[in-house]
Amino acid sequence: MIAAIREAKRADGTPFVSLDKVVDICIYPKNNEIADMQDLVTGCKYLTTFRVTVIDEELDLAFVSNMLRHTMMTLKYLEFWIVFSSNSKEDDDPLLHNLDEVIEKLGNFEENIVEDIKISVSLSKGPVKWGGLDRAFENSKWPKLRHISLITNLMILDRNRQTNRVNDLITDLENLKATQFPSLNERTSVSFDYIFKYD
Numbered sequence: 001m002i003a004a005i006r007e008a009k010r011a012d013g014t015p016f017v018s019l020d021k022v023v024d025i026c027i028y029p030k031n032n033e034i035a036d037m038q039d040l041v042t043g044c045k046y047l048t049t050f051r052v053t054v055i056d057e058e059l060d061l062a063f064v065s066n067m068l069r070h071t072m073m074t075l076k077y078l079e080f081w082i083v084f085s086s087n088s089k090e091d092d093d094p095l096l097h098n099l100d101e102v103i104e105k106l107g108n109f110e111e112n113i114v115e116d117i118k119i120s121v122s123l124s125k126g127p128v129k130w131g132g133l134d135r136a137f138e139n140s141k142w143p144k145l146r147h148i149s150l151i152t153n154l155m156i157l158d159r160n161r162q163t164n165r166v167n168d169l170i171t172d173l174e175n176l177k178a179t180q181f182p183s184l185n186e187r188t189s190v191s192f193d194y195i196f197k198y199d
Contacts, residue, residue: 019043026051034063047071051079054097061097065105073111076144077118084123100132107140115144120151126169130180138183147191148184152176154198170198 008016022044027037029052041047050068054061061080068075080099099119106112119133137148152173156166177185177194184192 020045023047024049024051026053028053028055029059029063031059038063038067041067042070044071046074048074049077049079050075051081053081053083055083059097061099061102064102068106069109072106072109073113075114077116078106078114079118079120081120082122084121084125100136103133103136104140107137107142107145112142113144114142116147116149117145118149118151120153122153122155124155126165126172130176134181134183137187142190145190147193149193149195150177150181151195151197154196156198173198 010016019040020043023046025041025044025047027041029037041050050071052061052064082097082099103117106114154170154173172179173196176196177192181192181194184190
């Protein structure tokens, strides 16, 4: 589909979609589409906003740092939305897609001008082990970064069977900012917002 979009041309030979003019892009990657998406993003010369939604349990987000490297001189807003499957193991980390590695690599690119990052995670299980994300921000520069927003959404699949484990997870998530992000909480140059909700 992506290749077809890039190759589609009008009767006069000009492309239907001019990637040079694209400033905002949102991708929903699968492993077998990453190469095509890389080509698509590479064609966006003036990208300012990049959003990625991860619903594939097998997907490793490490490709994002390479995909965005050439855009760091124009990119100002990053958004990650991760849906943590209810089929995942109880002790899996909701950020198992290596988001912490991506954050650290992108943050250390010299030409980085990103100002705002939003991370949304939907999950139905715990425990919560997100210290790696705090360390990733601590170990990266992000010279222009002014705002980070983290949103966690706990999906309670059966309220009639809300166990002590689920209640403990709610408590953990309510206190996530204070317990899992000591470095970001102390960072005076960046505003760090946290929202927890469950349904």
